[in-house]
Structures are given as structure tokens and as C-alpha cells.
Amino acid sequence: MDLVDRGAELSIMENMLGSCVAGHGGVLLVSGAVVTGKTALLRAFGERAVAVGALFLQATASEAERDLPLGVMGQLLLGADLPAAGAQRAARLLDLVTVTAPARPAGGGLPAVVRNAIPQLCGIVLEKSRERPVVIGIDDVHHADTYSLECVQYLARRLDAARILVLLGENSGFPTGNRRLHVELLRLPGCRNIRLGPLRRRGVAEMVSAYGRSGWRSCPPVPDLHRLGGGNPLLTRALLEDHRASAAGAAGRSLPPVPGDSFEQAVTTCLYRSDVSARRTAWALAVLGPQASRTELVAEVLGISREAARRGLSALTETGLLSTGWFRHEAGRSATLKSMDPAHRARLEARAAQVLHEHGEAATAVVRHLILAEPVDAPWALPTLLEAAERALDDDEVDLALACLRFARDTCADGQRSPAIRAAMTRAGWRVNPATAAQHLPELTTAALEGRLGPRHTEELVGHLLWFGHVDRALDVLGAVERSRAPGRTEGGGRYGPDDIRRWMVHGFPGFTGPVRVRTGRAEPRDPVPARTTRQRAANLMRAVLDGAGEDAVAGAEQILQGTRLDDHTVTALVVALNALVLTDRLDRASFWCEALAREAAARRAPMWQALLASVRARIDLRLGRLAAAAESARSALALVPPEGWGVAVAGPVATVVHAETAMGRLDEAAGRLGVPVPDPAFHTPDGLLLLRARGFHHLAAGRPYAALDDFLRCGYLMARWGCDLPALVPWRTDAAQGHLALGDTARARALAEEQLAMVGPGRAWTRGVSLRVLAGTLDPLHRLPLLEEAAEILRERGHRLELARVKDDLARAHRELGERGRARSLARRAQQLARECGVPAPRVAAAVGALPAGRPEPSGTPRQGHVELSDAELRVATLAARGHTNRQIADKLFITVSTVEQHLTRAYRKLAVQRRADLAGKLIPGGAPDGAGGPCGSACDQLNAV
Structure with missing residues (x-):
């Protein structure tokens, strides 16, 4: 790419070249931040020097060759077009110094062999300058070896009468390794220093224009490009390359630049061509994140002074990576993190966590580093992880909470804390998908039975066991808690005690044999106990609804909905309150509250909450006759959380979608939903009744009235047995x-x-x-x-x-x-x-x-519909059914089984596009439908x- 925005610098260099040709040499020191175009400038000027007949000797210093004696001079002389004798003499001198001289002079004095070699090597250059002008270009001179720098100074002192121009490219972000060089050079009359700054907006526009001339049909806006690239030519060029790759189909449109792979590689190049202190500062900044705007944090993480940290930040800003102490784009930070060795990053993350903890930063900020760090053996680490997990869950950052808890589980060596960690993991995972958290239940149950689980976690464990229908295990846990409680001791440490849990189970799982009683063994009192918690109020509300309380139940539901914040412990109670409004036929109020809670659950990114509320929404829509909406909400509930995560509650959304699909005539879809696995304990809950009912209506619509009756009568049997008809x-x-x-x-x-x-x-x-x-x-x-x-x-x-x-x-x-x-x-x-x-x-x-x-017959010319579609057996069965015969009567008349009758009727319904027995008359029997046939x-x- 052509040089842009460097016209003033090239003019200075051309003037110095003119003086050199006239017999007055000089030294030009070109300083600038890393990859700001110094190398391109030196090479471009070298081409111009060659064009006017000068001999261009060039070398690039390297940090890896800093201890190679006369390494830079070797590049200059051995790569030059020298006579054979001169080349051989230079080679012998360089080999002699390399073999005999130390890498660096001791005590500040030059070894004798070096003192003898310098005049001879420089003499070769001086001799060549008598023939034609000589331009010496040394890039990255800050990495040059000491002896080569001595040669540069030797030549610089003799340039008044020599046609030699020395160009030195220096990275201003590096601490000067040889300040004497600067002092010696800058005091010479023929020495000048120019500093390359970042490209101005005009320079960036020139780059964009050059790319546009290469056939692009879309170029990014110059202001955006200048802002993201910081005027750094390498970064700007990388942004243009990424734009070309990403905006290939955006002909004629000016899209903003989007950093991509080229930009990431350019950032890595900038870092590794920078001074090591600047590079480490960038790494510390990227690891710390936005908190790193405080210089003292960067300094403490790196173990350097604040002044050194400020210098590093200043160098990075000059490079164009930073603006006001932070990365110009998140892609810059991402590329910086990727440029680190994983082991080094782990150490840096550990150090960052410790520094932030010592500065009193929030636990959620500290653990973001602990999770990525090497193991931190400090007493504050585990409590910080647990505190951060709790706060993250309160802030609806479930992924962070789970990451903290997994790290705590993997690094915890304290067996007493392990159950608490797994309990917290279960609670956090439950909000997303209970199926993923169920793996911890066996270990937690064992811990609870052994008395190693606290009251709060025990209460949560019972709820989780009930969710999956493990009622026996839940009762075992409650029994262990009761046996461990001293006589007369009041319950504390939890939201509710064993008696409260048992009262809740009475209504949530009424179908288990031996009705669940309170601990005294007596039947539950008729009047509900005074409610201390939302869960207790919800249990009392459930009982009130089952007892037939109307307005009182509505008032209780509204109180819960108005005064309860949605969280992990109250979501079940809120769902109970919504269902209470549905059962008391306050569908408008239920719809209002359900929508409000669903919006909150979505905003807080809680799939399980969203799924529960979608299931309630489906139930409301079904009652209101919004069949498509009901089916969609129920399907959404099962998509947010897969069926295996619903436990016994899966019966609710499955019942609704089956009911709605059946009502809309989608019998095959409804049959598919009936294939969703439902745990047996679900049929000991109220939702199980709804599923039996939905299945019964599906049987009825499919022409299987006996199967339908079985399901309906089963509902009646269970409700009578449970005492909640x-x-x-x-x-x-x-x-x-x-x-x-x-x-x-x-x-x-x-x-x-x-x-x-x-x-x-x-x-x-x-x-x-x-x-x-x-x-x-x-x-x-x-x-x-x-x-x-x-x-x-x-x-x-x-x-x-x-x-x-x-x-x-x-x-x-x-x-x-x-x-x-x-x-x-x-x-x-x-x-x-x-x-x-x-x-x-x-x-x-x-x-x-x-x-x-x-009763009036159809005209005789009207054909009877459907005969050509039905088989003889189907026609015989359908005709008898249309005349009012029951399936049993048809079976007796035709000497077939009732099951065979139902199968023939099902096929006949589908072929004739009808869905009930009464509609067969209009298709098969002249005269229309019998008494009681259905309408449209x-x-x-x-x-x-x-x-």
C-alpha cells in the first residue's frame, strides 16, 4: 500500500538526501509508536535513494540478536554491493569480533578487538561514500547490539565531510537501551529527529480511497474507521480487510467496520512488536476488565510502580489500541486475551482475583477471575465463590452462578461444605432446566438423612424430590429432620418447617395412599393454620379452593400476586394463586397477572419460570376458547424446558395441548403429544386429572367412547378417593x-x-x-x-x-x-x-x-356421500352407528368385537371428514341426521x- 499522510516526513528526508549528495551527510532518527509506519517510510525512502544513484544499506535489528556482536553491522556490510576485497575484509573482522568479544562490554569499556574493528568496518563505508552517496537504514534500532551502535556513532561523528545519510527507525514505546546514543546523536549539527504520529482522518480517507480504486463497491465510513483503528496504519488496514470479507454483498452501501480475524492478527502483531512492559500492561488491562481504568490496580497486578504502569498505558494509547485508558473496541480486548499463553493468563487471573479481593471489590467481580485462574489456595476463595453465586442468582446471572459453583465443587477439599455447594448448584440449575440439576438429588438426599444438610437446603431438597414424584424419599427426609429435632425446639433457619411441608404435600399430592398428615398424626384441622410465609398462604389458598370458597379464594390469590416478588422460592406459590383464579373463573384477572409475571420471567432470563407461566397461560386460553393460542403456549412451555425437566408437572402442559389439538380436529398431533412420557406419580396430582380428561376427549373424538368413559370415570374415582370432588x-x-x-x-x-x-x-x-x-x-x-x-x-x-x-x-x-x-x-x-x-x-x-x-327425506336424486370411500365392513358399521346403535349393539349384530367396531368407526370418520357419530347420518342415511345430530x-x- 502506498504511504499516506507522510508527505511532510518524506520532504524532510529528501532534503537531507539532497544535502548528502552535495557532500554533507546527516543522521535522521525516526521515532514513533509500534507499527505506525516507520518501516514503510524507511523502505519507501530507500527506493527513492536508489533511484538517484545512492547505495542503500539496510538492516533490521532484532531483540533475539541483541547479544550478537556487530550483528547489525554484519547485515549492512555483508548484504551490500561491495568489492570482493572489501567484502572479505568485513567478513574477517566480523568473525573475529563474534568469536573473541563478549556479547556486551563489561564495565563500560570496549574490548580491544572491538576498538580495532570499528574503524576498519566504518572505513569500508567511508571509502564507498567517496564513490557515490551512501544511505544507511537501520529499522528497530532500539534492539541493536552495543557494538553496532558504537559504529553508528563513529560514522555520525564523521558525516560533515562524507556523503553518508544514516536513517534510524526507533519504537518510542521502548525504554531507551542506550541513552548515550541519543545524547551523542542529538548534539550533532547534522542530526534530526522526527516523530511519526497516528494517521489523521485525511490519511485514513486516503487509505479508503486507495482500497476503493482496487474494485471495492462498498467502503466503511472514514470516521468509524479512524475511531476504531486509532490512526494506526496496521490496524486500519486490517479493518479494511475485514470489511472487504464481511461486506461482499453490500454493494453501494456504506456499512460500519466490524473487526474480524485480520484485526485480531494485527492487534497480536502490535503487542509482540511492542516493549515487553507495554505488552504485559495490555495483558493486565485485558484481564482486569473495566476495573483496570484505575492505574494502581494494573500496577499491583503486574508488581510494578504506578509510573511504570502509566508509561505502559501511554505507549498502548500511542499505538492506537487504547483510548482514555481502555480498548477502543471489545475486539481489541478479545485479541489481547487470545495472544496470551494459557498458563501465563491463569497466573495473571489469579493475581487479579487476589488484588480485587484486597481492594474490596464485589464477589461477582472477583470470581470472574477465580474461575479462569490457576488454583488459588487462600481461605477467602471458597466463601467468595459461594457469595458470588448467591448474588449472581439474585441478579439473574444463572450462568455465572453455575460457573462459580462448579469451580467451588471442583476445588473444594472440605467435605462438610460439599452438600451445601451441590444444593446451591441444584437451586441454580433448576431455574434453567430441572433435569440437569436432578443428578445431585441422590447425594443431597444421603446428606440430609445423615444430618449434613442445613434447614434451608433440606426444604429445597424436599421440593425437588416432590417435583420428580419421589414422595417416599421426601417423606424419609422429613422424618429424619423431625427425629433430629429436640423436643420443644422451635423451627428456624428455613422458610417453613416439616409440618408446613406436609400440609403442602396434602394438596399437591393427594393421590398417594395413606393421606399425608401433619407430624402429630391427627387429621389436618379444618381451619388453616395462620400463614407466616408465601408458601403457607398458597397452601391455605389451595385448601380454600378445594373446599369451594369463592370470593375468599379470589381475595387470597390477589393478595399473594400483589405482595409477592417472583423468585425461586415463590414461583410455585404464584402459579398456585394463578390457578386459583382460573378455578374460580376469574379468567380476566388470571390473564392480567399471568402476562405481567411472564414478562418479568422473560426479562430475567429464567426458562423454568417462563415455562410454568406459559403452561398457566395455555390453561387460561383453553378456557376462553382460544384454542390455537392455548396449543402454542403449551408447546412453548414444553420447548422452554424439555419434558424430562418437568417431572410430574409435565402432565399440565401435555393435557392442555392434547385438549386444544383435539378440539381443533388435529387428532394425529394430539395423539403424538399423548406419547410424551409422563411419570406415574403425575397421576396422583391434580394435573394428572387434567391429562386423563384430555385423553378421554381425544378418545371420544376418535370414536372410542368406551376408552373415553374409562378415563372420565377414573377421574371421578380418584377425586372421590382424594376427597376433592x-x-x-x-x-x-x-x-x-x-x-x-x-x-x-x-x-x-x-x-x-x-x-x-x-x-x-x-x-x-x-x-x-x-x-x-x-x-x-x-x-x-x-x-x-x-x-x-x-x-x-x-x-x-x-x-x-x-x-x-x-x-x-x-x-x-x-x-x-x-x-x-x-x-x-x-x-x-x-x-x-x-x-x-x-x-x-x-x-x-x-x-x-x-x-x-x-325428518323430511332428501330428494331421491341426491347421492349418498362416501360409499365409494368406505370398505364393506366400514360401511356396515358406520350405517348402524348412524342409525343410533351403540358399539356393543353393533358388535353383537355383526359378530365382531367392540374394539373392531371402534377401529372401523375411526377409519370411517377420517374418510368421511366427520368427527362424531351424529354426523354420520348426513353422509350415509337418506333424510339427513337423526334426532340430536350436530350442527356446523x-x-x-x-x-x-x-x-
Whole structure:
């Protein structure tokens, strides 16, 4: 690349060359920071000198050859175009000095052999200058050996009458190794010193222009390039190379420069061409991070004086790497760290950690160095790691907390502290994915049973064991805690004691045999104990909901949500409060609080919290009839934390996604979700009931009413056994009634619906609306209307749009059967609109309700649909089912099993694009559907109740 922004310096050099040609030699000392263009300047001037007929002798000093006697003079003379005799004489003198002279003079005096050789070697150059001008260029003269510098001074003292120009390139960032050279040279009349500074913006613009002439179609803005490169030609050139690589497709656009591989290599070059003290200063600065803006920290880490540290920082600033004491770009710091030997960096990190600790820096700042350091055998190291992990978790820096704890675990030699470290690791890992933290549970359980785990960690351990359904192990831990507690001793050190945990387990795991009691062995009192903690308030709230408390439960839930900050210990209680609002049908309030908490969980980067709240959001959306949103939220919950990390709670999101997919007619997708592994203990929890219910509706939609009834009745059995037959949770009687209707058993369906209504009572609960609709399906059209109208009013008020669509559909059918076709059409259109808004497919929209009067046959020319698609066996089964026969009756008539009937019906449903038995009539039997057939949203609506 051509020289840029060096016109003034070249003018000075050309003037001195002119004087040299005229017979007046001189010395020019070119100083500047590392890689600021000194070498390029010397070479460019050497080419000009050769062009005017001068002899150009050049050499580059090296730190590796600093102890080679006359090493620089050897480069100058042996590489010159000298006569054979002169070359041989120079070689003999150089060999003699190399063999006999010490690397450096002792006591300041030159050895005799050197004193004799210098005049002879310099005489060769002086003789050559009589023939033509001689230009001597020595780059990196600060690395030159002592004897060569003596030769330079010898020549400099004889330049008045010699045509010799000596050019010396020096890195100003190096402490001067031979100050006498400077003193001797600068006092000579023919000696000048010029200092190369960083490129000005105009110089950077010239570089950009030169690159533009090479065919680039996109160049970075000059101000950005000047700022990032600091005016350093090497760094600026590297930024241009990186820009060319990264902006190949940005034709015509001026993109800002982005440091890349070339820039990283350029930074490394700058460091290793700098003085070792400047290089170490850069390393210390990069290791310390932003705290290194305090010079005293850099000095202490390096073990040097503050003045030396300031000089190093000044040299780095002059180079262009730093600005106001810090790297111009993070890429500069990254490249500096990569340039270090790993072992040296580990030592430097350890020293940085110690210095920061002594200066009272925060534990989180100290451990960032401890983690990367060689082992630090200091009493403060382990407590600092544990403190930093706690603070990092409070600040939502989970990755840092886990890194601290892993390092503490790997370096801790204190067996007593090991359980506490693993407990902390479990707590931190739980926020991301409980599955990764479960590996510590066996060791923690052993420590708890042996009394080596503190109260707080024991409480957390019990919660973790329950999460994965290890109820027996949790009870063992509680028993050990109780046995170790002295009589009369009050509980302390934890958020709640064994009795509180047991009360929580009563509601969280009601399905385990031998109901969990408090430690006294007596049944839990009817009145909840006074709540001291959020967890206790949540346990009391759960009991209030199960006892049917309405407004009191809502008030309790709102108190928890308003007065509790989201953290690892309260997230479960907050979820309980949200579910309480859902169960008490306060869906608007539940939605508001769930959204607020979900935003906070996302901002704090806590996947487990986000997943739990997404699961609640899905449950709310399902009840509101937002089927697509419910399925998406449930899938999101299972994506944020994989199923194996959910433990027994996986039943919740799986139930919701299965329910929603089934309602939308996506039976295959729902069946796939039913394949998600769910631990057996999950079916001893309330979420397990929801999964049984969702599976039952999937069976019903797939034409397996007997399997559906099994699941619905199983829910009823479990709820009765647990003593929490709560319709708001699972209205299993209404669900089972729909199964009996699918089998044609109207009497049993009516009995179950009436029983459910009696339990719900005369209030405005959504379960009353659903029960009224199902009961109406067992009655004649005239008696259906009052029940359906009351159900519609309740469901509209509560916001259950999907159930409202089903009620509107049933009302349309009732009015059609009563001959009120206009009213039927209006209601049918409204039912279809609601169904579409909920996401329910409506494959039979064209067959509008009321198109034909009830019982009137279709015109004889209308073909029966679907016969060509069905096999003979499927057609026989589907025809009998359309005429109202139950699966058992069909099996008896055709001499096949009930299972075979269900399989034929499933295939027939798919081929005819229907999803319930009543819809078969419109496809197979002339005259349309039998009494009670579904309308436009019946394909999925008839299989769904809200959770």
C-alpha cells in the first residue's frame, strides 16, 4: 500500500538526501509508536535513494540478536554491493569480533578487538561514500547490539565531510537501551529527529480511497474507521480487510467496520512488536476488565510502580489500541486475551482475583477471575465463590452462578461444605432446566438423612424430590429432620418447617395412599393454620379452593400476586394463586397477572419460570376458547424446558395441548403429544386429572367412547378417593354423560348431568352452564330451550366462547326441530362464527342448520356421500352407528368385537371428514341426521369442555 499522510516526513528526508549528495551527510532518527509506519517510510525512502544513484544499506535489528556482536553491522556490510576485497575484509573482522568479544562490554569499556574493528568496518563505508552517496537504514534500532551502535556513532561523528545519510527507525514505546546514543546523536549539527504520529482522518480517507480504486463497491465510513483503528496504519488496514470479507454483498452501501480475524492478527502483531512492559500492561488491562481504568490496580497486578504502569498505558494509547485508558473496541480486548499463553493468563487471573479481593471489590467481580485462574489456595476463595453465586442468582446471572459453583465443587477439599455447594448448584440449575440439576438429588438426599444438610437446603431438597414424584424419599427426609429435632425446639433457619411441608404435600399430592398428615398424626384441622410465609398462604389458598370458597379464594390469590416478588422460592406459590383464579373463573384477572409475571420471567432470563407461566397461560386460553393460542403456549412451555425437566408437572402442559389439538380436529398431533412420557406419580396430582380428561376427549373424538368413559370415570374415582370432588377442576360427571350420549345411553347421561348440576348449585359457575347444555341434550326440543338459554347466559358472562358456540349450536337444532327455521339459521350462523373464532374446523358449514325440516327425506336424486370411500365392513358399521346403535349393539349384530367396531368407526370418520357419530347420518342415511345430530361446529365442539 502506498504511504499516506507522510508527505511532510518524506520532504524532510529528501532534503537531507539532497544535502548528502552535495557532500554533507546527516543522521535522521525516526521515532514513533509500534507499527505506525516507520518501516514503510524507511523502505519507501530507500527506493527513492536508489533511484538517484545512492547505495542503500539496510538492516533490521532484532531483540533475539541483541547479544550478537556487530550483528547489525554484519547485515549492512555483508548484504551490500561491495568489492570482493572489501567484502572479505568485513567478513574477517566480523568473525573475529563474534568469536573473541563478549556479547556486551563489561564495565563500560570496549574490548580491544572491538576498538580495532570499528574503524576498519566504518572505513569500508567511508571509502564507498567517496564513490557515490551512501544511505544507511537501520529499522528497530532500539534492539541493536552495543557494538553496532558504537559504529553508528563513529560514522555520525564523521558525516560533515562524507556523503553518508544514516536513517534510524526507533519504537518510542521502548525504554531507551542506550541513552548515550541519543545524547551523542542529538548534539550533532547534522542530526534530526522526527516523530511519526497516528494517521489523521485525511490519511485514513486516503487509505479508503486507495482500497476503493482496487474494485471495492462498498467502503466503511472514514470516521468509524479512524475511531476504531486509532490512526494506526496496521490496524486500519486490517479493518479494511475485514470489511472487504464481511461486506461482499453490500454493494453501494456504506456499512460500519466490524473487526474480524485480520484485526485480531494485527492487534497480536502490535503487542509482540511492542516493549515487553507495554505488552504485559495490555495483558493486565485485558484481564482486569473495566476495573483496570484505575492505574494502581494494573500496577499491583503486574508488581510494578504506578509510573511504570502509566508509561505502559501511554505507549498502548500511542499505538492506537487504547483510548482514555481502555480498548477502543471489545475486539481489541478479545485479541489481547487470545495472544496470551494459557498458563501465563491463569497466573495473571489469579493475581487479579487476589488484588480485587484486597481492594474490596464485589464477589461477582472477583470470581470472574477465580474461575479462569490457576488454583488459588487462600481461605477467602471458597466463601467468595459461594457469595458470588448467591448474588449472581439474585441478579439473574444463572450462568455465572453455575460457573462459580462448579469451580467451588471442583476445588473444594472440605467435605462438610460439599452438600451445601451441590444444593446451591441444584437451586441454580433448576431455574434453567430441572433435569440437569436432578443428578445431585441422590447425594443431597444421603446428606440430609445423615444430618449434613442445613434447614434451608433440606426444604429445597424436599421440593425437588416432590417435583420428580419421589414422595417416599421426601417423606424419609422429613422424618429424619423431625427425629433430629429436640423436643420443644422451635423451627428456624428455613422458610417453613416439616409440618408446613406436609400440609403442602396434602394438596399437591393427594393421590398417594395413606393421606399425608401433619407430624402429630391427627387429621389436618379444618381451619388453616395462620400463614407466616408465601408458601403457607398458597397452601391455605389451595385448601380454600378445594373446599369451594369463592370470593375468599379470589381475595387470597390477589393478595399473594400483589405482595409477592417472583423468585425461586415463590414461583410455585404464584402459579398456585394463578390457578386459583382460573378455578374460580376469574379468567380476566388470571390473564392480567399471568402476562405481567411472564414478562418479568422473560426479562430475567429464567426458562423454568417462563415455562410454568406459559403452561398457566395455555390453561387460561383453553378456557376462553382460544384454542390455537392455548396449543402454542403449551408447546412453548414444553420447548422452554424439555419434558424430562418437568417431572410430574409435565402432565399440565401435555393435557392442555392434547385438549386444544383435539378440539381443533388435529387428532394425529394430539395423539403424538399423548406419547410424551409422563411419570406415574403425575397421576396422583391434580394435573394428572387434567391429562386423563384430555385423553378421554381425544378418545371420544376418535370414536372410542368406551376408552373415553374409562378415563372420565377414573377421574371421578380418584377425586372421590382424594376427597376433592371439585367440578371447577374436572367436571367428570358431565364428561362421562357425553360419553354415554355417544353410546346412546340417554338415561345414564341424564342421571350424571343432573347429579353434576346438584353439586354445582344455582350459582353462575361455568360448570353449571356446561351441565345444563349436556342435560338439555337428553331432553325433547321443547324442554331443551330454557336450559340452553340459561347456559348461554352463564357462559357468555364467564367468557367461555367455545362452550357458548356449542350451546348456540344446540339451540339452533332445537329451534329447527320445533319448526322455527329463521331463528335456527340465525343461531347456527352465530355458532359457526364463534367456532371459527375459537379455531374449530367447520367441515359441514354448507349443510346449514334448518336447511331441511326435521325428518323430511332428501330428494331421491341426491347421492349418498362416501360409499365409494368406505370398505364393506366400514360401511356396515358406520350405517348402524348412524342409525343410533351403540358399539356393543353393533358388535353383537355383526359378530365382531367392540374394539373392531371402534377401529372401523375411526377409519370411517377420517374418510368421511366427520368427527362424531351424529354426523354420520348426513353422509350415509337418506333424510339427513337423526334426532340430536350436530350442527356446523359439532365436529369438534361436542368433544370439548373447558378445563
